[in-house]
Amino acid sequence: MSRPPRAPRSVMAVASVAVAFLALPLVGLLQRAPWTGLGRLLGERDVLDALRVSLTVSVVAAVVVLLLGTPLAWALARADLNLGRLPVRRLVRTLVLLPMVLPPVVGGTALLFALGRRGLVGLWLERWFNLTLPFTTTGAVVAASFVALPFYVVTVEGALHTMGDDHEQMAATLGAGPVAVLRRVTLPRLLPAMGAGLALAWARALGEFGATITFAGNLPGRTRTLPLATFQALESDPQAALALSLLLLAVSLAVLVPTRDRWLPTR
């Protein structure tokens, strides 16, 4: 085994500052946390309501992301997408990445003008199906799915590129049809990446704030998720806000456990 190169002191010094910068807010949160009253604060009706809404919304959003995102990631990685000279693949990929870099409140505003009561599509949803999304749990799922989808698609598409299509080609040569190749060869090998992408997307959905409050509003038991409850609690009860922040921190750390092999290699 070769010895790692000696690190210049200046580089290590700046790196330490970066570590402190990342750690400091967490330390701040932990030292102000109301440890003794934590059980009581987290057992409040409002908190339990928000936890229920958050879990429902983020899990359903994760399912939506899985169902919509897997075919999209596969199409981006494998399908012949370009129509003549039109770079469809690059355009779709840009569209996929956009919610990742877009401020969520802009995403929520855009959703409102597309799916709101007077929105482009929302108008017809209401007229034909009597379906309105704003101020409903379904609306919160839509907002969470919109911001979470890119994280899943990017992860899974990357994995499809990394693993290559040799096995798929071989299976096809041996007479397997396209659906059989997908089901018997591609998907089984893709499962770890799908899990990692899903964990990331789920965490993003759980933490979603801007698009949710803009598009779905804020009502306890229906659309008030944990981040919204944290924001609201800061107005009136900072102790409760701290307790909620701790809860979200614990959940976020828990997400890193199933994905540790991917993002936390042992060396």
Place this chain on the structure above:
Amino acid sequence: MRPGLVLILAAATTGMVVWLTAISAEDGRTPLRVFTASSLVDAVGDLAGRWTIETGIPVEVVPGGSNHLAAQVRDGAPADAFLSADAGLLEDLDDLGHLDGATRRDLAGNYLVVARHADGPARQPSDLHDLSVVLVACAPEVPCGATTVDRFGDLPIDSLEPSARATVARLLLDEADLGVVYATDVVAHPDLVPAWSQEPACPCVTYAAAALSPEGRAFVDFATADDARAILVAHGFTVGEPGGNTP
């Protein structure tokens, strides 16, 4: 990304910041920073304009939920004056020694109105409790929401908004059928109308003002003098009603 492109982007961003700084600096004087309840913003903008003409001192109006602003003051935010939608918040800040208690006084009053979009269908008072009607109001954590609870009790609200402004936006975008807003919001937005004929009634909101610095003292005096009252009344606020300064 190519290093050249990064340099160009960095240069463009820097140029933009310099330009934005240049156009925002009206003159060399330090502006007076006035923390303002978001429902007062339009009126305070007019007040500040008049004040700048009279004194030459620019004003930076910082709008926000009164509770948020009070929390910022407690944490040492550099405000010169605070115009709050909740007089109790100023009392608390006074007790903690954050403001000049001698300057604390009532500024104006505001009533709640159930409003709808002007293009929407006619409504009646019973719609307020109709579950099929989409109703929005302020969250009880902010003054407009606390007053809504005091005045109307338990309502089948579909979304608790973080500020009076956010509630108004739901109505303007026609995402809600009815909204509990301030009377001044209906004055400010031609697209909003009272959902039915309503007499001014309390519980209602009393705004209070206080200075946090010697510079802010003159502004509070100005904001509670007769000229300023005319501006507040023009925006739909009530001032100096019989029985005190509050509605």
